[in-house]
Amino acid sequence: MDLTENFTLEELIETRHGENTPTAEHIENLKLLAAKVLQPLRNAVGQVVVSSGYRSERVNKIVGGSTTSQHCKGEAVDIICKNNRAAFIYIANNLPFDQLIWEYGNDKAPSWIHVSFKRTGNRKQILRKKHGKGYEPFKPPRI
Numbered sequence: 001m002d003l004t005e006n007f008t009l010e011e012l013i014e015t016r017h018g019e020n021t022p023t024a025e026h027i028e029n030l031k032l033l034a035a036k037v038l039q040p041l042r043n044a045v046g047q048v049v050v051s052s053g054y055r056s057e058r059v060n061k062i063v064g065g066s067t068t069s070q071h072c073k074g075e076a077v078d079i080i081c082k083n084n085r086a087a088f089i090y091i092a093n094n095l096p097f098d099q100l101i102w103e104y105g106n107d108k109a110p111s112w113i114h115v116s117f118k119r120t121g122n123r124k125q126i127l128r129k130k131h132g133k134g135y136e137p138f139k140p141p142r143i
């Protein structure tokens, strides 16, 4: 099922841990996330690989996700791009989002990017997650 020009629903569903079926509402959320964030990002930076998308509560538990994870609502994805730093900066400066997280990695680039989008009330919150620490407010690099 196509969500946008070149994102499919299948790309946004976690499949490594067995059955994981989104509801119609979750699919609507995934569609919005793809249309507002992922497709414009792919148009701008090229390769965008979704490493983890929708997770049922069961799957979320298996992967150790937070109990309030937006992955469970179809509102969040983890992505890996050719240049994670450039992609992060592009999202921060050009796209709507609820939360944008620089996940691990180092000061040069995150290991992956977590990005979420909500139908309403997007907070535009930018955070960084480091090993052994919680989420901290983060000012993205300029270039």
Ligand SMILES: [Zn+2]
Pocket: 071, 076, 077, 078, 114, 115
């Ligand atoms: Zn995530």
